[in-house]
Amino acid sequence: MKFVDEYRDRATVETLTTAIRSAVSRPWTIMEICGGQTHAIVKHGIDRLLPEEITLVHGPGCPVCVTSVELIDRAVAIAARKGVIFTSFGDMLRVPGSSRDLLGVKATGGDVRIVYSPLDAVALAAKNPDRSVVFFAVGFETTAPANAMAAVQARKLGLTNFFLLTAHVLVPPAIAAILGSPSNRVQAFLAAGHVCTVMGYEEYLPLAERFRTPIVVTGFEPVDILHGILLAVRQLEEGRADVENQYARVVRREGNAGARAVIAQVFEPSDRTWRGIGTIPMSGYRLRPAFASMDAEQHFDVGHLEARESPLCIAGSVLQGIRKPHECPAFGRECTPERPLGAPMVSSEGACAAYYRYGALNHGR
Ligand code: SF4
Incomplete structure (x- = not known):
């Protein structure tokens, strides 16, 4: 077949x-x-x-669907910052946070852009050295190799204005x-x-x-x-x-040995909170210390967020x-x-x- x-x-x-x-x-x-x-x-x-x-x-x-409300709120807070270009796949823009979504940030003047690959975000960072470019790295193990490649490519280009908000x-x-x-x-x-x-x-x-x-x-x-x-x-x-x-x-x-190798180079397992489910031990990826300077959560201190669903x-x-x-x-x-209350009504999956x-x-x- x-x-x-x-x-x-x-x-x-x-x-x-x-x-x-x-x-x-x-x-x-x-x-x-x-x-x-x-x-x-x-x-x-x-x-x-x-x-x-x-x-x-x-x-x-x-x-x-399983990206936590707290992380959506963090994305919203970072995207609303002056000087930030916040990039994401289209699905994430309408996922409800506690009070608004990324589309709401865009509607009020935030620079939120849909990209089709994390490498598009790296290219944006190279073109806009005076801005901070953040990519919302959402996905299961399937998307992790491309996101890891983006981090490696940004490092290779010497970019200091490229960040990943990791939600793997x-x-x-x-x-x-x-x-x-x-x-x-x-x-x-x-x-x-x-x-x-x-x-x-x-x-x-x-x-x-x-x-x-x-x-x-x-x-x-x-x-x-x-x-x-x-x-x-x-x-x-x-x-x-x-x-x-x-x-x-x-x-x-x-x-795929090559894909697993680039994941292992950039990410390491960590606890992750799943929307509607709670924290599952070692169920996500975070950036390894060698790539910590690209960690949007560390770089943009948005303080404590009280998530509401x-x-x-x-x-x-x-x-x-x-x-x-x-x-x-x-x-x-x-x-x-048209008016989703939860992420499973937004996402194409x-x-x-x-x-x-x-x-x-x-x-x-
Ligand atoms: S249909 Fe119910 S469970 Fe599904 S997203 Fe909407 S409110 Fe949540």
């Missing part, structure tokens, strides 16, 4: 759906980690193809936190294929063993997702808890798979993509936005 169409082929979808029906004998709850997988599931109605024994729940794999989050500690929670109901995971493209999947082996939970590295097309579910169901039915690689056409066990938003439960977006009382009422966009109000599972 070489082309995307082949991964959306109706006959293959039917074959896989039939195989899942034959394999399943009792109820199972499976979580897809990645927001891209969530959108594919809702967009293509994959959950409605499954036997009623299978419940899919959506995980915290939308980095925009890591998948394996999030899986451990979900499985370790007393309210957990997840029995198997579809791991995010693109994260494993960078990091490989060796980190998942001790998790599967410790929690006796199958983990299947899975791609993003309907055929990939159904195949990942089939592999997970077979493991559950057979009482196995292995790590399997459905996305073998892209993912290698050891990942909408009391209506249940994003924490949605992101942990405890509740579905349409079970939020504010869904489609007080909270819409957010579960609430997916349910709203694809009209999945009747998704009962």
Whole structure:
């Protein structure tokens, strides 16, 4: 198989759906980690193809959604500073902080710019030596290599006006936190294929063993997702808890050595607060001491920030798979993509936005 169409082929979808029906004998709850997988599931109605024994729940794999309100407030405070050019991917601009978002800063005269690569921000810093250029480094392990490359490039160019506001989050500690929670109901995971493209999947082996939970590295097309579910169901039915690689056409066990090396050069693991979930130990990246002069949090002292979230938003439960977006009382009422109360309604990978966009109000599972 070489082309995307082949991964959306109706006959293959039917074959896989039939195989899942034959394999399943009792109820199972499976979580897809990645927001891209969530959108594919809702967009293509994959959950409605499954036997009623299978419940899919959506995980915290939308980095925009899990960036803490405190960090959004810090971004807003830095972006509002005179002399700062604040750069970010577009999704982050409308994520609500305690009182306003980055778009609000832009509307009141702040120099907030959308970029398409962190290297664009480095180029801006080179062109504007009298300004401070900050890049909002948001993302899972997938985006970390490009952000690390930007830091290396800025260092190579001798720039002292380039900074990273680092909001990186890591998948394996999030899986451990979900499985370790007393309210957990997840029995198997579809791991995010693109994260494993960078990091490989060796980190998942001790998790599967410790929690006796199958983990299947899975791609993003309907055929990939159904195949990942089939592999997970077979493991559950057979009482196995292995790590399997459905996305073998892209993912290698050891990942991408070059990408991992540049991450390790620039970043080190650190505790991270996840929006709506709380602090998960060693679940993020921070800049290593050798790159600390680029740390926007250190350079721009914005003092103590008191973060406040909408009391209506249940994003924490949605992101942990405890509740579905349409079970939020504010869904489609007080909270819409035009007037979002929480990040999952903003991001292109957010579960609430997916349910709203694809009209999945009747998704009962
Ligand atoms: S629908 Fe809106 S308010 Fe409800 S959980 Fe999603 S983002 Fe939060």
